[in-house]
Amino acid sequence: xxxxxxxxxxxxxxDVLGVQSQGTKQAELFTSSFLKRSLPHARGSLDDxxxxxxxxxxxxxPKKVKAKRKKAKGLNxxxxxxxxxxxxxxxxxxxxxxxxxxxxxKQYIRDLCNGLKPESNPQTIxxxxxxxxxxxxxxxVVRSRCPTYVGSTGILVQEMKHVFKIITxxxxxxxxxxxxxxxxxxxxxxxxxxxxxxxELRSSERSAKKFKARGTxxx
Amino acid sequence: xxxxxxxxxxxxxxxEKSNFTKEKSRYDxxxxxxxxxxxxxxxxxxxxSLPASIAGVINSFNSYYxxxxxxxxxxxxxxxxxxxxxxxxxxxxxxxxxxxEDNTIAFLPSGQLILxxxxxxxEQLGLEGKPSQxxxxxxxxxxxxxxxxxxxxxxxAKRYQRLITSLKEWVPIKCDLMIxxxxxAAEEDGGVLQNLLxxxxxxxxxxxxxxxxxxxxxxxxxxSTDRHGDEKSCDPHHFLEWLGAVSMDISSDNEASSxxxxxxxxxxxxxxxxxxxxxxxxxxxxxxIYSLLLELRRYFDEPKFTSWLSMTVHGFVDSPVSWGTTEHxxxxxxxxxxxxVCFRNQDYWLHMATGSHDGCPP
Numbered sequence: 001x002x003x004x005x006x007x008x009x010x011x012x013x014x015d016v017l018g019v020q021s022q023g024t025k026q027a028e029l030f031t032s033s034f035l036k037r038s039l040p041h042a043r044g045s046l047d048d049x050x051x052x053x054x055x056x057x058x059x060x061x062p063k064k065v066k067a068k069r070k071k072a073k074g075l076n077x078x079x080x081x082x083x084x085x086x087x088x089x090x091x092x093x094x095x096x097x098x099x100x101x102x103x104x105x106k107q108y109i110r111d112l113c114n115g116l117k118p119e120s121n122p123q124t125i126x127x128x129x130x131x132x133x134x135x136x137x138x139x140x141v142v143r144s145r146c147p148t149y150v151g152s153t154g155i156l157v158q159e160m161k162h163v164f165k166i167i168t169x170x171x172x173x174x175x176x177x178x179x180x181x182x183x184x185x186x187x188x189x190x191x192x193x194x195x196x197x198x199x200e201l202r203s204s205e206r207s208a209k210k211f212k213a214r215g216t217x218x219x
Numbered sequence: 220x221x222x223x224x225x226x227x228x229x230x231x232x233x234x235e236k237s238n239f240t241k242e243k244s245r246y247d248x249x250x251x252x253x254x255x256x257x258x259x260x261x262x263x264x265x266x267x268s269l270p271a272s273i274a275g276v277i278n279s280f281n282s283y284y285x286x287x288x289x290x291x292x293x294x295x296x297x298x299x300x301x302x303x304x305x306x307x308x309x310x311x312x313x314x315x316x317x318x319x320e321d322n323t324i325a326f327l328p329s330g331q332l333i334l335x336x337x338x339x340x341x342e343q344l345g346l347e348g349k350p351s352q353x354x355x356x357x358x359x360x361x362x363x364x365x366x367x368x369x370x371x372x373x374x375x376a377k378r379y380q381r382l383i384t385s386l387k388e389w390v391p392i393k394c395d396l397m398i399x400x401x402x403x404a405a406e407e408d409g410g411v412l413q414n415l416l417x418x419x420x421x422x423x424x425x426x427x428x429x430x431x432x433x434x435x436x437x438x439x440x441x442x443s444t445d446r447h448g449d450e451k452s453c454d455p456h457h458f459l460e461w462l463g464a465v466s467m468d469i470s471s472d473n474e475a476s477s478x479x480x481x482x483x484x485x486x487x488x489x490x491x492x493x494x495x496x497x498x499x500x501x502x503x504x505x506x507x508i509y510s511l512l513l514e515l516r517r518y519f520d521e522p523k524f525t526s527w528l529s530m531t532v533h534g535f536v537d538s539p540v541s542w543g544t545t546e547h548x549x550x551x552x553x554x555x556x557x558x559x560v561c562f563r564n565q566d567y568w569l570h571m572a573t574g575s576h577d578g579c580p581p
Contacts, residue, residue: 219342
């Protein structure tokens with residue numbers, strides 16, 4: 001069969017069609033390249049694919065030129081520190097600027113706990129608090145192994161993995177490590193004490209963490 | 220030797236021999252630095268009754284007040300601080316508090332406030348202090364020393380404000396206090412103290428005096444020139460033991476039939492026909508004790524049968540300081556006392572003793 005395909009056209013037909021048939025070798029090359037382009041996947045040698053198979057020759061797969069997409073890698077910690085994304089400029093160190101944030105937070109907590117009524121069970125409030133975001137809460141250090149931290153009060157501006165950054169009424173940005181301290185958060189008469197040593201997680205990870213119940217915790 | 224064995228509890232006895240008239244003798248400093256005294260016991264051999272002069276001095280001792288549930292920040296308020304505390308000669312010690320369990324407060328006459336607190340209170344107080352020297356593995360006790368005469372502690376300063384806030388809001392410490400303040404009539408400050416005390420329940424007390432005559436008992440014969448280690452002289456340990464037995468009314472006969480006590484009178488001894496044991500108890504201040512000591516020195520102005528007399532002053536077992544600002548603790552017993560043996564020729568022996576959780580006496 002192959003020889004029939006590759007054989008020369010008879011001269012009478014060639015004159016009528018106006019086609020000049022090529023030599024044997026050229027015809028072979030032409031056929032193989034045409035078949036390669038037409039076939040959807042060129043796997044292995046052409047002979048295996050074509051033997052006893054019917055191929056639709058018009059099926060042509062236009063090869064798409066994929067534009068190379070650059071993945072957004074994100075900044076690593078060094079670049080973040082250089083760009084100072086998380087630093088608050090000194091002119092923004094004003095307590096009055098963060099009071100609206102505190103109001104927002106109060107609203108958020110009230111919505112979270114379905115309206116803080118005096119009759120609400122402290123246990124349920126506690127569970128919600130563990131998963132809640134504390135940015136904008138008024139924190140007070142109640143107990144600490146280092147006596148100078150005790151008594152610091154302010155609105156929480158940033159929560160990092162090991163540290164709370166709060167802004168005090170005297171417009172000072174204080175950085176208080178979480179370890180070995182007890183913080184108190186107050187909302188509508190509900191006061192919660194947070195043991196900082198157990199809270200050393202990024203706020204995003206805290207929502208997924210399960211906390212164990214302990215009797216008493218010594219600093 | 221293993222380190223645990225090295226740290227066994229020990230008691231210290233410091234002995235000093237000198238003369239009252241010598242300029243270099245530091246007996247007055249030792250007396251004045253021992254701030255909180257509970258009991259004075261005087262033993263005079265060959266003396267039938269308490270001499271009138273000594274009785275007179277004891278009667279003129281300062282009376283002390285006992286207040287219940289006084290919040291400490293009241294004693295640090297501006298008016299009281301300026302008029303009473305900073306003037307000096309203001310002594311206060313918390314009552315009914317154990318030095319190893321509860322929070323103890325002491326006001327020293329040098330204008331210092333000492334708070335000996337447990338770990339939880341220290342973490343809540345927020346005042347800087349040092350961990351106690353007498354700790355085992357974990358620190359359970361902290362000592363906060365505040366100098367009220369410091370410029371930085373003047374009313375209005377930040378540190379003073381923090382101190383007041385801490386004692387008023389964060390940890391409101393209330394305790395029973397014994398207060399003694401040597402205010403003379405000329406100074407008007409007494410009014411401030413009375414005003415403050417009248418807001419709380421308080422009582423005024425006078426030091427109580429007991430006299431007991433000792434009959435027909437052996438007593439050691441001491442000579443001022445006795446040297447330690449000499450065969451003839453009496454060992455300080457044995458002498459103090461005998462003194463303790465006498466003041467506790469324990470028989471030191473060491474009879475074979477008695478199983479209660481084996482205390483003996485140390486050799487060399489002589490039999491005394493009668494002797495005097497006089498005890499004064501209360502919240503006694505060093506100034507009064509010093510005047511008593513001067514009076515006892517004058518006892519030998521007239522010829523007497525005996526050649527020596529002894530005065531023992533006991534400190535409070537639960538006081539946070541013993542001599543000066545040396546930290547004092549309680550392990551098996553919190554003794555801190557000193558004993559004067561005065562001789563006819565104005566020589567004296569001074570023994571100062573402390574228990575285990577205590578620094579060395581000066």
